[in-house]
Amino acid sequence: MKCAMIGGTGLIGSQVVKKLNAAGHEAAPLSLSTGVDVITGRGLEKAVADADVVINLTNSPTFDEASLTFFQTSMDNVLAASHKGGVGHVVILSIVGTDQVPGFVHYRAKTLQEEVLKAGPIPYSIVRATQFMEFIDAVLSSTTEDGTVRLPSTLVQPIAAQDVSDTVADVATGPPLNSTINIAGPDVFSLDELGRITLNARPDGRTVVTDDTAGMFAAVHGDAIIAKGDARIASTHYNDWLTHPRTGST
Numbered sequence: 389m390k391c392a393m394i395g396g397t398g399l400i401g402s403q404v405v406k407k408l409n410a411a412g413h414e415a416a417p418l419s420l421s422t423g424v425d426v427i428t429g430r431g432l433e434k435a436v437a438d439a440d441v442v443i444n445l446t447n448s449p450t451f452d453e454a455s456l457t458f459f460q461t462s463m464d465n466v467l468a469a470s471h472k473g474g475v476g477h478v479v480i481l482s483i484v485g486t487d488q489v490p491g492f493v494h495y496r497a498k499t500l501q502e503e504v505l506k507a508g509p510i511p512y513s514i515v516r517a518t519q520f521m522e523f524i525d526a527v528l529s530s531t532t533e534d535g536t537v538r539l540p541s542t543l544v545q546p547i548a549a550q551d552v553s554d555t556v557a558d559v560a561t562g563p564p565l566n567s568t569i570n571i572a573g574p575d576v577f578s579l580d581e582l583g584r585i586t587l588n589a590r591p592d593g594r595t596v597v598t599d600d601t602a603g604m605f606a607a608v609h610g611d612a613i614i615a616k617g618d619a620r621i622a623s624t625h626y627n628d629w630l631t632h633p634r635t636g637s638t
């Protein structure tokens with residue numbers, strides 16, 4: 389299959405490109421660095437022409453109101469170019485529970501992206517993942533002050549990027565789902581507990597204090613971003629990933 393990977397140089401995209409090419413497909417990584425701009429449309433039509441599947445893993449550079457415009461514009465441009473190029477399947481990566489957290493503008497923006505794709509002219513698949521294990525350090529840093537990390541007790545179900553990329557590659561090379569699948573890690577933690585586990589394994593002098601008003605995840609309540617029902621549960625446990633973060637030991 390010819391696979392056009394938009395956002396193919398990022399954390400998930402680069403892994404998906406490697407997996408698809410290793411399996412004998414033709415996967416080209418597309419991004420601003422390769423001359424493809426999903427906002428202006430520069431290079432987009434040529435990049436996706438005659439592709440069997442377009443995988444759109446681009447993300448907004450900000451989490452504020454501008455993210456709504458980013459996902460509306462980028463998805464419109466990707467769909468227009470894909471339709472013109474005869475693409476038969478478009479895949480995007482979204483977030484579990486993105487439509488359950490209206491107080492978080494970035495999640496509203498991801499919901500908008502899903503809605504634009506569903507309303508478009510091309511068969512599609514949406515893969516919703518829980519929070520990436522690789523992002524926990526950034527979460528800790530965002531609420532650190534004077535050696536104290538303030539984290540809410542929000543429930544999270546972290547998943548390794550390797551497991552996400554496996555699912556995206558699998559979905560991209562299959563028939564369009566015309567629906568959404570959820571994927572998640574095998575363990576549920578409160579975010580403050582996850583912070584303590586991380587700093588116990590990688591001590592750096594910081595301590596975690598529970599603060600349900602701290603950081604962007606304070607907008608999440610209950611089990612809104614926990615996978616439910618028939619979600620695919622990945623095999624990589626967070627404690628194993630802490631020991632083998634590159635390979636996602638299972």
